[in-house]
Amino acid sequence: WLLSGPLGDITVVDGGQGDEAEADGILSVSGLPAGTYTLTETKAPQGYERTDETFTATIDAEHQVVSFGQIVNEKTPAPVVTPTPPATPFELALTGGGDGRSLALIAFALLLSGAAVTVGAVVRRRVSASKR
Structure with a gap:
């Protein structure tokens, strides 16, 4: 994931770089200054499609903790196999x-x-x- 905001671009990897959440499938980043942030998926989990959607949230005096909500990836569709007619x-x-x-x-x-x-x-x- 790429989190863009007042500090520039921050890479966040589920269970890795920049992620403070212990549970899989949940991202948590703290210590961010006030401002508007955009979250963009850069790579989907294996077997799932990456979303082209971007998600925006604003941190201000009234909103110290913000959520981008639940983001669901669609499963990668199975490839369509066209049968080859048998040769004589x-x-x-x-x-x-x-x-x-x-x-x-x-x-x-x-x-x-x-x-x-x-x-x-x-x-x-x-x-x-x-x-x-």
């Missing part, structure tokens, strides 16, 4: 893509087709020979 086995054979299973399936289908024709021819010969 012929495209895989030409490009060399894939893991080879499609090409192996084609070869297996051709082998089975050839075996079926061969078995059919042998059976027909045996049937013809037994009729003689």
Whole structure:
């Protein structure tokens, strides 16, 4: 976070630099002189979107303790994945893509087709020979 005011810019990190609060998610800075302060988020927590909003508060004689209120970060939306249409086995054979299973399936289908024709021819010969 960047706190801008009469002293210039002050970096405040939740649980770190410039933050006096012990609890996570709460920032506390004390000892600031009177004036108007602007709070700007410079980096959101992991998994959340940084807000572009700026927050303003004024310290004066009547307002010694001020709050910027509750600031809520929106969760980062999940990425949209557009599925890639599957390639045909012929495209895989030409490009060399894939893991080879499609090409192996084609070869297996051709082998089975050839075996079926061969078995059919042998059976027909045996049937013809037994009729003689």
